[in-house]
Amino acid sequence: MDAALERTRGLKLMAFDVDGVLNDGALYLTDGGEEMKRFHTLDGLGLKLLAGAGIELALITGRSSRVVAKRAAELGIRHLFQGADDKLAVLEGLRAQLGFGLSACGYMGDDLPDLPLLVRCGFAATVPDAPEAVRARAHYVSRRPGGRGAVREVCEVILAARGALDGAIGRYLA
Numbered sequence: 001m002d003a004a005l006e007r008t009r010g011l012k013l014m015a016f017d018v019d020g021v022l023n024d025g026a027l028y029l030t031d032g033g034e035e036m037k038r039f040h041t042l043d044g045l046g047l048k049l050l051a052g053a054g055i056e057l058a059l060i061t062g063r064s065s066r067v068v069a070k071r072a073a074e075l076g077i078r079h080l081f082q083g084a085d086d087k088l089a090v091l092e093g094l095r096a097q098l099g100f101g102l103s104a105c106g107y108m109g110d111d112l113p114d115l116p117l118l119v120r121c122g123f124a125a126t127v128p129d130a131p132e133a134v135r136a137r138a139h140y141v142s143r144r145p146g147g148r149g150a151v152r153e154v155c156e157v158i159l160a161a162r163g164a165l166d167g168a169i170g171r172y173l174a
Helices: 002-008 041-052 066-075 087-098 112-118 150-161 165-170
Strands: 013-016 056-060 079-081 105-108 123-126
Touching: 002 123, 002 150, 013 087, 013 150, 041 056, 041 066, 041 150, 056 066, 056 087, 066 079, 079 087, 087 105, 087 112, 105 112, 105 150, 112 123, 150 165
Parallel strands: 013 056, 013 105, 056 079, 105 123
Antiparallel strands: none
């Protein structure tokens, strides 16, 4: 755990997969073909707290959905990449644009398409129901499942390692 915490201290960018991480990974389709996704408010606030600590946020997902764009906009996430067949190329482009090395980038994903990012980023996180191949390569496996506070947990781990969690909580106590 100490090694995982150490890896979070230099983060400048934290990117997240959507399906299975920010939601439970299930696909909800209406009879009319509309896609629905369930997001947890705990995760949303965690992302806002992380951004408030000066960490750039990104969502990188293989699927495309209007609801994901809406959620990203609600949370103020400027870096949204949908329909990403090559997630590593997307992250490489973003980090180059922002001027960050891979060691300053973190990623949270839950399945095999996320492995190229997980093994190259400075900090890699996943959820407990990810395949063993993913869990084995992550620096941190959340206790909470995707879509049910896993992202918030990771955000708080990062903030705590940076000594910023108490300050973030304190803003709500004033």
